[in-house]
Amino acid sequence: MAAALPGRCGFFLEKKKRFCKMIVGRGRRFCGEHATMEEGSSRRIVCPLDPKHTVSEDKLDKHLKKCNSREKPRPVYYVENINSGPADGDDMLQQVSLSEHSRAQLESLLDKLKTAVTGLQCDVEDRVLSHPALQEELNNPKNGDSAHKHLKQQSSILGHLEALGLLGRGRCFVEFGAGRGKLSHWIHEALKTRDDPETRDHLESWDDLQLLLVERCSTRFKVDGKHQGVGVEFERLQVDIQHLDLSKVPLLTQKKLPLVGVGKHLCGAATDLALRCLMETPGLRQETGPPRKRLKTSEPAGPESVVPAALPGPVPNPDPGLHPGPVQGLAVALCCHHRCEWRHYVGQKFFLQRGLGAEEFSAFCRMSSWATCGLRPAGQDPPPQDPTSQRGDHEEHEPAEETDTVNGFLSAAEREQVGRLCKRLIDGGRIHFLRTRGFDSRLSRYVNSRVTLENVLLTAVPSSSSSSSSS
Template identity: 50%
Template sequence: MTPAPGRRFCGEHGQHEEENDRKRIPCPLDPNHTVYEDQLQKHLKKCNSREKPKPVYYVQDINAGLKDVTKIPEEQQVPISSLSKEELQDLIRKLKTASNGISSILKDQTLSHQAFKEVLNDPKNGECAFKHLKQQASILGHMEQLHLLGPGRCFVEFGAGRGKLSHWVDTALQDTENVHFLLVERATTRFKVDGKHRKRDSIFERLQVDIQHLCLNKIPILVKEKLSVVGIGKHLCGVATDLALRCLIESFTTQDDGINEEPSAKRLKSDNTQAGSNNFTDKERSGENVSESYNTVAGIVIALCCHHKCDWKHYVGREFFKKVGLGQVEFNFFQRMSSWATCGMQETISEACSSDVECGAQSSDADEHDQAYNRPECNSDSIQGLLTVEERKQIGHLCKLLIDHGRIEYLQQRGYKAVLQYYTDSTVSLENVLLTAVPNPCSVLQSTA
């Protein structure tokens, strides 16, 4: 800030000037900045720290999960490094027992999309750009395979950041009519790509709100247009995935007076759907014969990330954990142990960090991977040499799989066919698992009968 003519200090530090006859005081809304005392009332009306009116789609904690969660006793909140050999072995035994019957081998479903043909062959793009483009191309390939790219859709991108994923969906749809995009991001974002679409027919709208408080059935465009929703996300970090799933699945069924209550699971005709099964018929993929009044969510396509950031309070798979004899204490250990899947390999982690930096802007993905590597749980000395690097990596992957399977069962119980698969190679991104889900026509028809 530049001092005014004849002044020694700028306005922010004017109170230090002896000859200044105006007094500056800390702002009562944010003491990190000051204001002239005689202009306080005027400042309070425009201060950026003032409480702003909540948008109509803001419903406090609607996607939070449990209202009250009993905190884990301090004696049980211990670092993994402080566990004895017997305690660690007991945790691993519980993990393997709970994972028994869950296929640990995911299909390699690396796909692409025609919209990326030109950019993937453009030598002007560097390695960083290519890695992001390959991931985005595969995500769109899965959306196309599930027949989710079409008219009359509203694509809700959770953790949108700059909005690149929505940008490519719009590019793939080209002149498709009646397509809308909602970009959900709680932080202000620089270098947004939204402006490129203002002259197009597609409607882009940013919702600056935490997913925890987002109620989809109160968003004006969804209320007015009656569009089917497709939830998408690229590297949706930890707890944000659970908040997004609950936002998509329960926004259209949960009443305001029932916030945070767990809805009863829908009964399915068959419980034979497995996390590793991808045998959808064309009608199931396209959503034909599905009552629109029953479910307005046409599909979910989310690239998962950073399981060590999950939280028991918000986790959607609590019922699955309880069913296999596990609880909050075990979840607390497993979500931290999940970071073993992407650590112990410093060169690979460094590569992952560099690959997750958007060209021109810093992506939060890089920070998350970097934090995972620097966590005490990642240090080989922290578990006293009881496990090899490869053993830790396998256990970390098993922790991720168990957490993700809880999400799969949550979706299955609510009438969806849900699948986990590898959508890109681990050399492109260490976080290379994609969750996809589409409505299960059998359970829909049974519920509406």
């Protein structure tokens, strides 16, 4: 048996048939994990906070104060379940697999689906846009297929923001499910390179632009570091959208800039949580005066580029001096409807008005995966998914639930169509929610399906009727 490498641990790992490769301290033979083998060493015990590692028993108290698994103090903007829907018991409904439904039950569900989508005014229009800020990177031959695919999506999202009059200075962009923060990066790049005589003299100060990135898990290879020291306020919050109170984020209460919500593949229930976060946060200030003057963008893109005032009607705020600005609009790429949850879903009232409830919603969410996963070749498994992430960066989707009952009366093409109808109905509830809050909302296919099967973008700006009533 070969000896341990110099400066490496001398403990032999039986399972791996080799010595431990950990570096040891000066004068030591074993690493920290195997220090119990050292003569005169203290006994090592399992860390009570995380059983994946051990600690010297005589140093336990000191370790617990700095262990990475210790409970950290919650930030001021953490308010537990502030963006969750009401816990009325329906969220505890037992999930029933489609394979447990009889053919008669499935036929009944399909009849309810077809009735519910009849006359539904939320058609998805084809509207593939782009933005010149990404053109050079799109033409870069060093980018592989995956990078090129994401650049196309980011370019179209920026194009939609531009067309809606939302891409400009004097705003705070809140990126939900930010991941590495690429979308915020390109928003900053687009505004930095804009040749606007009215703002050219202020390009170095960036006093009228904020970018807030929200992601619940730690992320590697973040692009935030590229923007350190450039003057723009770039801040990242590691918090679940479910517990985020925007009215208590210090960055937003400093300058009270209007908010624009953005997101690229905001997965399942995360979309509903983000909508509640923007539209139902108690402390968000809403304007009651005349409409805000629209900040100049590069070129008007037709009537859509005029941004009306925010939803009128004051919202009670215990401290009127500390609040962010009004919501000026949003653009969110939708993803993974099968991961939606009834409690968080913003379209509950929309479903109930159509005689549908939590049970039908659960079934339609499962069926929605047929729209995308039915196109995967037989036997091909989806890529592994990070359960802690709220975004669908890799567009991973669970396989469609195939059963003998379903296969007996639905072809593959029919299952795909049913899946699309389920997505359309779920998104219809989101549009209904936004309209009841005074926003004009629409669904657009913002990229070709060859780029991604999850190619629908949800956009919203305050409606003209809200503007006129406000003025």
